[in-house]
Amino acid sequence: MLAPRYWPSWLVLGLGRLVAASPRPVRRVVGRWLGTLARRLTGRRKAIATTNLEICFPQLTPAQRDRLLCQHFHALGHGFVETALAWWAKNPTVDALTHTNGLDNLEAAAMNGRGVILLSAHFTPLALGVRMAQRQLDDLGLILNAMYKAPADPVIDRAMQVHRGAHMRGNLISHRQVEHAITCLKRGEALWFAGDQKAGQRLGVAADFFGQPVQTHVSIFRIARLTRATLLPYFFRQQADGRYTASFLPPLNGLPSRDEAADAARVNALIEAEARHVPAQYFWLHRRFRRPGYDPYSNRAYKPQT
Numbered sequence: 001m002l003a004p005r006y007w008p009s010w011l012v013l014g015l016g017r018l019v020a021a022s023p024r025p026v027r028r029v030v031g032r033w034l035g036t037l038a039r040r041l042t043g044r045r046k047a048i049a050t051t052n053l054e055i056c057f058p059q060l061t062p063a064q065r066d067r068l069l070c071q072h073f074h075a076l077g078h079g080f081v082e083t084a085l086a087w088w089a090k091n092p093t094v095d096a097l098t099h100t101n102g103l104d105n106l107e108a109a110a111m112n113g114r115g116v117i118l119l120s121a122h123f124t125p126l127a128l129g130v131r132m133a134q135r136q137l138d139d140l141g142l143i144l145n146a147m148y149k150a151p152a153d154p155v156i157d158r159a160m161q162v163h164r165g166a167h168m169r170g171n172l173i174s175h176r177q178v179e180h181a182i183t184c185l186k187r188g189e190a191l192w193f194a195g196d197q198k199a200g201q202r203l204g205v206a207a208d209f210f211g212q213p214v215q216t217h218v219s220i221f222r223i224a225r226l227t228r229a230t231l232l233p234y235f236f237r238q239q240a241d242g243r244y245t246a247s248f249l250p251p252l253n254g255l256p257s258r259d260e261a262a263d264a265a266r267v268n269a270l271i272e273a274e275a276r277h278v279p280a281q282y283f284w285l286h287r288r289f290r291r292p293g294y295d296p297y298s299n300r301a302y303k304p305q306t
Contacts, residue, residue, distance in 0.1 A: 001155050009155035016084035027081045028242060035077025039070065046073075049284040051296050056210040057279070071280035078238065079124035086127040087163035091135070098132050102248035105232060109251055110140040115185030115229035117220060118144075119252070120236070121196040121271040122283035125244060129236025130192055131167045132246045137190055138169070145170035145184045146192040178219065185227035192234070193220050195267050198288055207264035210272055212289050216264040221256035231255050233270050237278045 019030050039046060049072060053065045060068070085094060109116045118133055120126075134144040146168065150157045161172055170189060173180050181191055195217055198204070204215040224231055233249035249270075255263050275282035287297050 001158065006153070006155045009153050013155070013159050016080065017088050019081055020084040020088035024242065027085075028078075031078035031081040032074050033077065034080050035074035038076055039073035045285045048287055048297055049073075052284040052286075052288065055212060055289055055296060056275075068279055072282075072284055075124040075238070075280045076285075079126070082125045082238075083127040086131040086167070087159070094128070094131060095135065097242075098244045098246055100132070100136060100246045100248075102250075103136065105250050106136060106248040107140060109230040109232050110137075110142050110190075112230060113188065115188055115227050116142065116190040117185070117224060117229045117231050118190060118192045118234040118248075119220065119231050119267065119270075120192060120194050120234050121274065122194050122286070123235070123237065123274070123278070124281045124283065125236050125238050126194075126283075127164065128244065129234075129246065130164070132236060132244070133190075133192060133234060134168050136246070136248075143170040143184075143189040144168055144192060145173055145181065145189060147173050147175055147181060147194075149175050149197075178223065182223055182226055185223065185229045191223075191229070195220055196271050196288075198286065198290075205261045205264050206291075207261055207268050209268040209288070210275075213291065214268070214288055215291065216268055218260040218264055221260055221263050225256045235274045237274075237281055 019027055022030070046069070049069060050065070053060075053068055053072075057065060057068070085097075106116075120129070123129070130144075130146055137144045146164075148160075151160070165172060170184065171180070173184070173191075185191055196209075197217060199215045199217040199219075201215075203217055203219045205218055206213040207216040208214075209216070220231075223229070231252040233252065235247050235249070236244060237247075238244050252266070255266065257263055289296055
């Protein structure tokens with residue numbers, strides 16, 4: 001991992017550590033600058049985000065969507081800053097930035113003696129949200145694990161394991177290690193899971209998201225059924241003043257049911273509601289709406305589906 005091809009990765013990690021130690025005004029400037037730079041350099045991802053915003057917000061004018069796109073890339077830049085805080089900042093710094101809602105929902109789920117699945121999604125302050133969830137679970141004596149897809153860069157993956165793991169009493173579990181996740185939940189631990197990635201045919205069903213049928217993961221429902229874990233929605237967002245709100249919503253009673261498509265639609269509706277509340281902070285860079293016979297991300301002009 002010390003080969004020259006990984007030196008840029010080490011440089012990024014060094015920048016992250018410096019940013020985490022910087023005052024709040026400096027962090028906000030760095031986040032905005034990184035977002036502006038990313039918007040100018042990532043043409044392919046910018047095109048994907050533009051298409052997604054056209055699909056999800058057809059009622060907005062092109063100028064309004066362009067402003068939202070700018071805000072999204074600024075949020076992505078702040079996402080780098082938030083990841084740096086999650087990995088290197090001291091607990092008092094992180095605690096002072098966050099207000100928590102719905103602790104009674106978390107406490108009730110923790111007291112039932114079964115595992116807890118924190119059902120979340122890909123929003124830009126994701127890394128900081130996972131750390132804050134562990135802070136709350138520590139007070140309840142619960143261990144938090146998190147499912148993730150390992151990045152291709154081994155330096156970044158190793159840093160994620162070391163620095164995110166330093167603030168978690170549990171493990172980062174690869175999306176390929178489902179058996180490990182099941183074992184943790186059966187021990188009464190907690191598991192953070194993002195339910196908005198595109199799923200394949202075997203582990204997904206079509207369910208509406210912003211009015212479009214998308215392949216939605218059902219693996220978490222099967223895991224919950226095997227472990228009898230409580231499904232508890234959890235969202236973490238940045239507020240206008242730069243601080244954050246962590247929200248533990250009421251448990252999803254009745255899930256999992258016998259109808260996985262209905263379960264998936266219910267979860268997608270929750271994620272959509274949160275994305276509509278803070279649209280700039282949802283991760284619009286995924287090709288979420290591509291399906292057999294329909295690819296809005298091709299070179300053809302996007303046309304809304306009826």
